[in-house]
Amino acid sequence: MKPLLEVQNLSVQFDTLRGKLPAVQQLSFSVTEGEVLGIVGESGSGKSVANLALMGLLPKSSHVSADTLRFQDFDLLRLSSKQRRSVRGGLISMIFQDPMSSLNPCYRVGSQIEESINIHQPEVDSSHRRQHVEQLLQAVGIVDVERVYRSYPHELSGGMCQRVMIAMAIACNPKLIIADEPTTALDVTIQAQILELLAKLNREKKMSMILVTHDIGVVVEHADRIMVMYAGQAVETGKVDEVISHPQHPYTQALLHALPGYHSEREHRTPLPSLAGLVPDLIHRPQGCLLSPRCPFVQDRCKSEEPSIEIVSGRVCRCFYPLGSSGDPS
Amino acid sequence: MLVNPKSVANHYHRLRASGGLDVVFAFAQNKGAVLGVGIIFFCIVVSIFAPWMAPYPPDQIFVGKYTLPPMWFDGGVSQFILGTDDLGRCLLSRLIYGARVSVGVGFLVSLYAFVVGTLFGLVAGYFGGTIDQVIMRCTDILMAMPSILLAIVVVAVLGPGMFNAVFAVAIVKVPNFIRLVRASTMAEKNKEYIIASGTFGASHLRQMFINIFPNILAPLVVQTTLTFSDGILDIAALGFLGLGAQPPTPEWGTMLADAKNYFLSSPWFVIMPGLCILLVVLGFNLFGDGIRDAFDPRLKK
Amino acid sequence: MKSPILQAIDLKKTFSIRKTWNKVQSFEALKGISFSIEKKKTLGLVGESGCGKSTLARILVGIVEPTSGEVLIDGKSVQSMDSSEYRKKIQMIFQDPYASINPRKNAGTIISEPLVINSTLSKQEIRDRCLSIMSEVGLRPEFYQRYAHMFSGGQRQRIGIARALMMNPSIMICDEPVSALDVSIQAQVLNLLMKIQDEHELSYLFISHDLSVVRHIADDVIVMYLGEIVEKGTRQQVFYETKHPYTKALLESTPHIRPSEVSSKRKLIRGEVVGHVSVQGCSFQSRCPLVVDRCKTEKPELRQADSGHFFSCHVVQ
Numbered sequence: 001m002k003p004l005l006e007v008q009n010l011s012v013q014f015d016t017l018r019g020k021l022p023a024v025q026q027l028s029f030s031v032t033e034g035e036v037l038g039i040v041g042e043s044g045s046g047k048s049v050a051n052l053a054l055m056g057l058l059p060k061s062s063h064v065s066a067d068t069l070r071f072q073d074f075d076l077l078r079l080s081s082k083q084r085r086s087v088r089g090g091l092i093s094m095i096f097q098d099p100m101s102s103l104n105p106c107y108r109v110g111s112q113i114e115e116s117i118n119i120h121q122p123e124v125d126s127s128h129r130r131q132h133v134e135q136l137l138q139a140v141g142i143v144d145v146e147r148v149y150r151s152y153p154h155e156l157s158g159g160m161c162q163r164v165m166i167a168m169a170i171a172c173n174p175k176l177i178i179a180d181e182p183t184t185a186l187d188v189t190i191q192a193q194i195l196e197l198l199a200k201l202n203r204e205k206k207m208s209m210i211l212v213t214h215d216i217g218v219v220v221e222h223a224d225r226i227m228v229m230y231a232g233q234a235v236e237t238g239k240v241d242e243v244i245s246h247p248q249h250p251y252t253q254a255l256l257h258a259l260p261g262y263h264s265e266r267e268h269r270t271p272l273p274s275l276a277g278l279v280p281d282l283i284h285r286p287q288g289c290l291l292s293p294r295c296p297f298v299q300d301r302c303k304s305e306e307p308s309i310e311i312v313s314g315r316v317c318r319c320f321y322p323l324g325s326s327g328d329p330s
Numbered sequence: 331m332l333v334n335p336k337s338v339a340n341h342y343h344r345l346r347a348s349g350g351l352d353v354v355f356a357f358a359q360n361k362g363a364v365l366g367v368g369i370i371f372f373c374i375v376v377s378i379f380a381p382w383m384a385p386y387p388p389d390q391i392f393v394g395k396y397t398l399p400p401m402w403f404d405g406g407v408s409q410f411i412l413g414t415d416d417l418g419r420c421l422l423s424r425l426i427y428g429a430r431v432s433v434g435v436g437f438l439v440s441l442y443a444f445v446v447g448t449l450f451g452l453v454a455g456y457f458g459g460t461i462d463q464v465i466m467r468c469t470d471i472l473m474a475m476p477s478i479l480l481a482i483v484v485v486a487v488l489g490p491g492m493f494n495a496v497f498a499v500a501i502v503k504v505p506n507f508i509r510l511v512r513a514s515t516m517a518e519k520n521k522e523y524i525i526a527s528g529t530f531g532a533s534h535l536r537q538m539f540i541n542i543f544p545n546i547l548a549p550l551v552v553q554t555t556l557t558f559s560d561g562i563l564d565i566a567a568l569g570f571l572g573l574g575a576q577p578p579t580p581e582w583g584t585m586l587a588d589a590k591n592y593f594l595s596s597p598w599f600v601i602m603p604g605l606c607i608l609l610v611v612l613g614f615n616l617f618g619d620g621i622r623d624a625f626d627p628r629l630k631k
Numbered sequence: 632m633k634s635p636i637l638q639a640i641d642l643k644k645t646f647s648i649r650k651t652w653n654k655v656q657s658f659e660a661l662k663g664i665s666f667s668i669e670k671k672k673t674l675g676l677v678g679e680s681g682c683g684k685s686t687l688a689r690i691l692v693g694i695v696e697p698t699s700g701e702v703l704i705d706g707k708s709v710q711s712m713d714s715s716e717y718r719k720k721i722q723m724i725f726q727d728p729y730a731s732i733n734p735r736k737n738a739g740t741i742i743s744e745p746l747v748i749n750s751t752l753s754k755q756e757i758r759d760r761c762l763s764i765m766s767e768v769g770l771r772p773e774f775y776q777r778y779a780h781m782f783s784g785g786q787r788q789r790i791g792i793a794r795a796l797m798m799n800p801s802i803m804i805c806d807e808p809v810s811a812l813d814v815s816i817q818a819q820v821l822n823l824l825m826k827i828q829d830e831h832e833l834s835y836l837f838i839s840h841d842l843s844v845v846r847h848i849a850d851d852v853i854v855m856y857l858g859e860i861v862e863k864g865t866r867q868q869v870f871y872e873t874k875h876p877y878t879k880a881l882l883e884s885t886p887h888i889r890p891s892e893v894s895s896k897r898k899l900i901r902g903e904v905v906g907h908v909s910v911q912g913c914s915f916q917s918r919c920p921l922v923v924d925r926c927k928t929e930k931p932e933l934r935q936a937d938s939g940h941f942f943s944c945h946v947v948q
Contacts, residue, residue, distance in 0.1 A: 017355055017356075042813035042814060042815065042816075043784075043813055157903050157904075159903050160903070187679035187680055187840065187904070188679065188840060188842075188881060188884045188885055189679065189880055189881065189884045189900055189903075189918075190679075190903060191884065192883070192884035192885075192886075193901075195886075214813065214814065215886065216814070216888055217885070217886025217887060217888050218886050220886065220887065220888055220889075221886045221887065244888065244889070245889075254815060255814055255815060256888070258814050258815050258817070258818035259814060259818075259843065259888055260818075260821070260843045260844050260846065260847035260848075261842075261843030261846070261847075261885075261887075261888055262888050262889070268847065268866065269825055269847065269848060271822045271825065271826075272818035272821055272822055272847070273818070274815050274816075274818035274819045274822065275815045278783055278785070278816075521730050522725045522726070522727055522730040522731035523730060523731050523732050523733045523734075525689075525694060525725075525731075526723070526725055526731050526732070526791070526794070527733075527744060528694045529692045529693070529694060529718070529722065529723050530718055530722075530744060530745035530748050530749060530798070531714045531715060531717075531718045531748055531749060532744070532748055533748075536748065541733060544733075544735040544736075545733070545734065545735050547735075
């Protein structure tokens, strides 16, 4: 089956005063219909930049290049600005981390949702629009629709605002939702509610989803496939259960082991294994594999040669010596 | 709950706008600002080296050489490059010495306004409550009056003269500083690093001057440069009205006042000091805008 | 039984907010909090935003005055101590590594500040102590002169820890010390916190919204909801013999990392934290799955389940 979204060798560079900063390098992934792809990485790993590049939302100081950047039959790199507007919001929509600042504080919530419908479906007349908005608010689990419709963003809680953002995102029945840290600013109990809502939309409306997050737990519970990013590159991609239970890339393994909750039987207060050092400076990149200065299994080859993506039995891993099921290099 | 930057663009701005060197770099890319620095630098050099640069002392009278035009006009002589005034003094020399007065006045005005405004602003913003109310209502009253009118009133009370004029103009500028400093202090005092210092028992003075003050300096520097040019302009205006520097002090505003009777017969006599004021004020404004843009990453490309 | 090093007795804090015109509304941020921490132990404090965790932390380090109640250190009321003696006992680590250190100062000045304020040591002595603490928290000596903006989040948090250690306190209040950090850095900082706890014989109050972190580091746990303690006990009791429906909801809502542990039929609680309107009865009633009529009229008191295990609920037995 042809995937809904196909990305091949996406690269994004920023011009900075210190030099060229390659924020995303040779990133390839795809999303099929109805699938949830989780992208995990630490801050600065390029996970958000990649998605902003898809949406064409990056600032002018960036250079985006790719072999393929295809959504349905649209080439996202060669859209006219009019086409881009209709794809953005109409076919792909985005949910951001901070719901409070993504809504305009000067207008009532209801009219902001109406506005977004107005842009993409101008043929709907105003009385139907109102009805449509109320249906949307119900769909995202808001009980007192009437009150929320007339509220200003500051009168609503963070979780409520995020529901409104989701209502706006699904207003035009998009095929793909990109959720960039949708629950990071929210409390755990609210986070669970919002994630449940997204999962429901995915199930019932067959919306594909890209779930960008730093929280592996969120991806484990809600994604079908996972892509782990490190320093602008995808280091490992695969089915969630396979990657989590048997990580092949040392970085994925380290990320999981550093979580206090990864081993439920872990001794109380034992030191957590963690990678030494920091994410490399991308402007002055280390030679060879980007993880080599921090990798516990580093070999001589890793320091001189940069590994490319290897596909082994349906799993994608960027490492010369992928880890076996025992957790050591095979 | 990541406190990381809300958008990615923001994140990269943080990378770029972090160092002091970057501010200089951003400043140097702004052509207007560099021009402003050039004008200011020239003006300062001229005022320091005035005795060596000026062909004559500013109050030396050449009998019989009244209102000569600049040398490149008919009737001009090469002895007086920009001509002479109605009393037969060399206009170029007076303008050069006038730079001294203007730069000094600008400096004094902004220094006074800076010190007094920062003091009151910090106290008002840091303590809040009644002190804040009292200080802010007083500044409101000061700001409710037209500034030049207020300066005239102050000079009328104290009597005309250079120092009284400086004092008057500085008082007018203080409220701007108080408001700016108060607003920045209020934003800064609830930040975690101030609270952290509080947990070590930092005194109020330490919090205000050692911890908060350096962090609100950026907008203050901008305000100070803009006040510099404002001060020069206001002093010139007072001089023009006869309330500032008294003759024979070579002050540009006073010179303008002297020249106004000769406007039709010898227009250069008016134009030259006017042009000087315009250039210096423009220089400081360009400089101030440049600094503001350099400090504020949001305005960067 | 050992005597606790830090005791909070019935702490209450009421804020009044001035609404439009002269209507003054007050809300209770803390409604009578009592707990104690024993020497060298870690007390974990869990709760969502708005439950009063930060207010509590600020009262304990003395930046906010409680409306009523008392804080005792080593059995002695903090009100009877002078400022410097108090600061030497208790220090705080902050959540946001970007906001909690002064951007215009270098690392050395930031770390030295507590001693500059509270001691009569010479500059050289302070500098020596600063360098030795820096090496202890994993900061290289050449960082001494470096300015705050040149450090990463993890390094900034180490600066914050070094600063708190300078006074050689016996109690440390950690207000979400790792929530702003990336996973791998979070692990490094947690390890560091555990290491210095052993070396300096520190007692921690460890505030976090991340249950897995608290489960890993804490000996005892209290759970707060809207300014009240709803459950407290040992780590084992609170996480594995959970009583209160709110604690259960928190545990259910936290995403699991092991795919095998993901249960398909988890119970999520509805609704959100209702703002600070005083309600009759249990403060959790609007979201509680087990709510009965009694919860709406009568406020549940903390009841003992086991030795040291307390919870406040009418329904759960």
